[in-house]
């Protein structure tokens with residue numbers, strides 16, 4: 113049986129990435145951080161997703177050290193913040209991130225949000241950082257079709273991952289198809305809808321049938337959709353629960369039922385507005 117630990121996707125650049133990872137946004141308690149990462153590692157999570165903006169790269173670095181495992185045994189993603197976009201700023205900021213993470217390279221470096229100012233210069237820096245070995249793979253986050261099409265007009269190489277808000281209320285089907293057609297792996301952030309959608313009757317009904325939780329049903333839906341996903345939890349029991357989705361399967365009818373609750377509803381920001389404002393905005 114495949115488990116979280118041996119379930120990998122191959123990216124367009126040949127690198128392998130765990131399909132299911134662990135998000136660390138809002139994990140800000142330094143005292144419990146290391147324990148949380150240890151719990152996740154023991155439960156089989158191998159991908160840890162941070163960002164310059166989260167302010168916890170140093171905590172993650174410390175936690176990874178304490179695992180005392182080989183560098184090849186985990187996959188680290190970080191993201192360049194809007195304020196660090198631009199050619200030299202992006203490179204300097206990633207060197208600083210690597211110091212905090214106590215790593216020589218990250219596995220995946222993402223542009224956190226599209227912004228219109230230094231749009232191309234930032235990507236040129238990403239291509240350069242990949243050549244220099246500061247990251248194995250380069251990708252983007254919150255890029256829609258138009259952003260990717262625009263990037264393609266000047267990019268030497270295209271992103272291999274696009275990390276998007278994606279959950280049953282925002283199923284992103286056209287974007288997933290577009291990314292698939294362009295050999296870009298879609299990675300769902302807020303895959304659980306930040307914990308706000310568990311009460312959906314269809315999810316409850318399917319959960320009861322499989323004797324699983326609504327969270328597990330949602331994560332299994334992402335898994336069977338073939339995309340990557342990075343749920344976050346600060347609780348050991350939930351971290352374990354979220355990894356225990358490899359011993360059952362949703363039927364095509366159940367997959368379609370979950371698809372049917374899509375409302376195209378965003379919990380977070382609208383990427384096009386971030387692009388226009390050149391920064392994230394209060395929402």
Ligand SMILES: NC(=O)c1ccc[n+]([C@@H]2O[C@H](COP(=O)([O-])OP(=O)(O)OC[C@H]3O[C@@H](n4cnc5c(N)ncnc54)[C@H](OP(=O)(O)O)[C@@H]3O)[C@@H](O)[C@H]2O)c1
Nearest residue numbers: 135136137301302303304305306307327343344345346350
């Ligand atoms: N690229 C971007 O712009 C972007 C934006 C946002 C997030 N992200 C990344 O995506 C990751 C995941 O997204 P997210 O943290 O926003 O949302 P999420 O993973 O959809 O949901 C996390 C919330 O669900 C709760 N939860 C988790 N498992 C649960 C379970 N089994 N039962 C009940 N509640 C559960 C968590 O509570 P507890 O922690 O209290 O258990 C937390 O409140 C982030 O950590 C971050 O790494 C990326």
